[in-house]
Amino acid sequence: MSKIDCETICMSAMARADGYVSEVSAEQIDAHLADCETCLKDLAELRTTINLLEAHQRQQSTEDIWGRIAPSLPDALTTRTRTKAWYPFLALSIVLITHRLIGLIPDGDPGVLFKLAPVLFVIAVFIYLRENPFKINVALRLEGE
Amino acid sequence: MDDKEAIEKCRTGDTEAFRHLVQHYQSEAIGHASAILGNREDAMDAVQEAFIDAFQSLDQFDLNRSFYPWFYVILRNRCYKLAQVRRRGELSSSDDMEILAAGPGVRPEESMLLERCLLELPVQDRELITLRHLDGLSYQELSERLAVPQGTIMSRLYHARRKLRDKLARHSFTGFARLTYEQN
Numbered sequence: 001m002s003k004i005d006c007e008t009i010c011m012s013a014m015a016r017a018d019g020y021v022s023e024v025s026a027e028q029i030d031a032h033l034a035d036c037e038t039c040l041k042d043l044a045e046l047r048t049t050i051n052l053l054e055a056h057q058r059q060q061s062t063e064d065i066w067g068r069i070a071p072s073l074p075d076a077l078t079t080r081t082r083t084k085a086w087y088p089f090l091a092l093s094i095v096l097i098t099h100r101l102i103g104l105i106p107d108g109d110p111g112v113l114f115k116l117a118p119v120l121f122v123i124a125v126f127i128y129l130r131e132n133p134f135k136i137n138v139a140l141r142l143e144g145e
Numbered sequence: 146m147d148d149k150e151a152i153e154k155c156r157t158g159d160t161e162a163f164r165h166l167v168q169h170y171q172s173e174a175i176g177h178a179s180a181i182l183g184n185r186e187d188a189m190d191a192v193q194e195a196f197i198d199a200f201q202s203l204d205q206f207d208l209n210r211s212f213y214p215w216f217y218v219i220l221r222n223r224c225y226k227l228a229q230v231r232r233r234g235e236l237s238s239s240d241d242m243e244i245l246a247a248g249p250g251v252r253p254e255e256s257m258l259l260e261r262c263l264l265e266l267p268v269q270d271r272e273l274i275t276l277r278h279l280d281g282l283s284y285q286e287l288s289e290r291l292a293v294p295q296g297t298i299m300s301r302l303y304h305a306r307r308k309l310r311d312k313l314a315r316h317s318f319t320g321f322a323r324l325t326y327e328q329n
Contacts, residue, residue, distance in 0.1 A: 011303040018277075020284040020299060048320045049310045052259055053278040056245040058176035061185070065175075066167050068193050073160040076201045 005032070006039050013043055088125045095121050148212045155203050167196055170213055174220055180244050180275040181224040182231075183264050188243075191227050195220040214290055221272075228268055244275065255320070262312040270305035277302060 009032045012024035033039055099118055102110065146154075146165050154162035171192060178188035178195075198219050206215055244263060247256040263271050276282045276290065284295045291298070314321055 011299060014303055014306070015284070015299045018284060018302075020295060022296075022299060045310050045314075045321055046306050049306060049313060050278060052251075052255065052313075052318075052320060053274065053309075055248045055251045056256065056259065056279065057248060058275070058279045059179065059185075059242055059244055059246045061172045061175040061179075063171075063175070063189065064168065065171050065189060065193055065196075066164050068189075069167055069196050070160065070164070072197050073163060073200055076197050077158055077160065079201055 006036060006042075009033070009036070010039050010042050010046070013039075014046060017047075088128055092121060092125050149208055152203055152206060152208065152212065155200065160200075163196075163200055166199075166212060170216065171196075173213065174216070176244075176279075177217065177272075177276075178220060178224050180263075180279075181221070181268055181272050182228055183243065183271075185243050187227055187231060188224075191223045192220065194227075195223040198223065217290055218292075225268070245279075255318070258313065258316055258318060262309055262316060265312055266305065266308055269301070270308055273298070273301055274305050274309060 008024060009029055012022040013029050013033070015022045016026065016029065033043075096118055099114075102114075146162070148166065148169070151162045151165040155166070174192045174195065175185070175188050178191045179185050182188050182191060195216065199216050202219070206212070242256065242260055245256055245260050247253065263274070266274070273287070273291070276287060282290065284298050287298045287302075288295045293301075
């Protein structure tokens with residue numbers, strides 16, 4: 001039997017033992033193993049390797065790393081919030097562009113409300129963000145001040 | 146508090162709720178990171194960074210799924226990045242067991258040898274073998290965890306086991322000699 005056949009058989013036999021059914025049937029595996037000592041030896045050694053592995057567990061850690069993580073979370077939270085902050089501005093851009101395009105349609109008077117829509121939407125975005133655009137940030141300092 | 150509740154609180158900015166997740170999964174995470182990186186010190190760094198990454202990305206987490214498999218992907222990325230930076234090809238100089246804890250009836254020298262052989266394996270092989278044989282993950286679970294088809298898991302696992310077997314044989318593992326004797 002060719003080497004590739006042996007490898008496929010051994011691989012399928014190991015997979016079957018693990019509970020995974022490969023394309024090679026149990027009958028094909030058994031028929032091959034009945035007269036292939038190389039595969040029998042290979043499989044026996046692989047099973048011994050697995051038995052040795054399974055006689056172990058993972059080394060358990062008793063260390064508590066919360067103390068190392070907790071100080072970084074406020075910064076992580078700021079980054080997370082900053083990442084999300086552009087969504088309302090994206091929505092605002094889409095609305096303003098759409099509004100401008102609709103305004104370009106000739107022969108139509110959309111009315112006062114339509115003209116005020118961008119202003120109302122900008123106000124809504126700032127209310128949503130809980131930001132006052134007219135607030136002067138006195139905490140800001142120029143570099144070197 | 147269960148994971149779902151903790152995650153919902155974390156999403157509102159409650160950093161204290163994240164303590165629940167960290168303390169619940171840190172031991173498992175350190176074990177997995179140690180198996181990938183081969184030493185506990187680097188594992189602790191990777192786990193720390195992974196938890197911070199996870200906290201930042203909690204908005205993307207699907208609450209209908211389990212937390213740990215999702216977190217494992219983040220942890221794994223951190224470990225592989227760190228492994229690339231450190232390029233630790235050499236064996237741990239310490240005699241401490243970093244990955245394995247021997248069960249009853251296992252001789253200490255056999256455990257040491259197995260750990261040494263595991264550390265000599267490529268990172269991906271070591272990760273796969275430990276997930277299968279120390280955590281008992283099925284092919285289905287391995288396939289989901291590592292994002293590869295089950296057929297690939299079968300093939301990779303087979304070759305990883307062969308490499309481990311060859312390394313044990315090269316270091317004169319007596320288990321194979323006993324096996325040959327029993328067969329004869």
